[in-house]
Amino acid sequence: MTSKKKPVRKTNSPRRAKKPTTRGTKASKTIRSEAAAKKPRIAVLIADDHSVVREGLASLIGRKPDMTVVGEASNGREAVDLWKQCRPDVTLLDLRMPELDGVSTIKEIRAGDENARIIVLTTFDGDEDIYRAIQAGAKGYLLKDAPREALMDSIRRVHAGETCVPVHLAAKLVERVSGETLSAREIEVLKLIAQGKSNKEIGSALFISEGTVKSHVKAIFAKMNVISRTEAVANATRRGLIQL
8 A cells, every 4th residue: 555645734934024224324324424525614704803702713613514714814904805815605704893894894895796795793783883784785793792503503594695683683773774864974073072072173173163063963962862962972882873
């Protein structure tokens, strides 16, 4: 007798799960990091007449992987010359500097390139200071006590083509634009008042009558909403209308 072969049962053995491949992920990460490395850093020019401020800003910016300092200027004239030489992406500029003030520096730089991106970084927050800087072509206005990251963010935003003025400074700018402005002659009279000149002395200096000086003083008081010369000078200094 021939023995029958027993049928072999097929067992469904569990398949081993395939390990997820990380080749694509690693490759994409490599590509992204290479692209970031190849992306040019924002070239920044620093202009401030205080060496401690320049060195501090240079150190802060130098630690950012997307920024680099290409020059440091100690006055407005040097800032213009360095800008022409370095052609930075963004310029950080103090408002009050020797040889050439901030507003004049902005005008000279933009005369060479109207697309120049400039941020005023200053301690002065008067409405006239802000107005003159923005009118001259500044794309940003920050105070020196601004948080570090706020400054870094402003540099990036201005480099991207935006205008960056904090809300509380923008409010002052709106007030300046909407309010009454002093005429050039009234500013001259105000400057002489600040020097302690009498109406007669002001008239002699400007070659106008004492009566005309009185009319200018009355107009100044009305526009500035003040009642005394001392208050007018203090108000004008705070707003940036005059510099003592």
